[in-house]
Amino acid sequence: VQLQASGGGLVQAGGSLRLSCAASGRTFSNSVMGWFRQAPGKEREFVAHISWSGGQTYYEDSVVGRFTISRDNAKNTVYLQMNSLKPEDTAVYYCAEAVTIYGSSRPSMYRYWGQGTLVTVSS
Secondary structure, eight states, rough: OOOEEEOOOEEEETTEEEEEEEESSOOOOOSSSEEEEEESSOOOEEEEOOOOOOOOOEEEEGTTTTTTEETTTTEEEEEEEOOSSGOOOOEEEEEEEEESOOOOOOOGGOOOOOOEEEEEEOO
16 A cells, blocks of 8 residues: 655745645545645644545645645545645645544544655745
């Protein structure tokens, strides 16, 4: 079982990126999925999570109105559209599967982290 995040890169402040999280090994279509990020020297922090159907989403306050989490269960993939990026969004972004049927902002409630993808926002 593996989750592979991709789509990161270098972008100027105000720009956009779309991250993808491709799952392999089994279907994740029945799972809550989350995005987290970790900046250098900081702890991993919650960004967003999405219900198995995609009908419910939840965001960390600093990304509300700028980021959108979505999923395509037919492709076993979760996305994070990031707009109006700021230098403080610079981090390695990870996707993970929630271990419960409820969403959570706690990293300990997720598994299958993968390697992450680096997002760098220049000012």
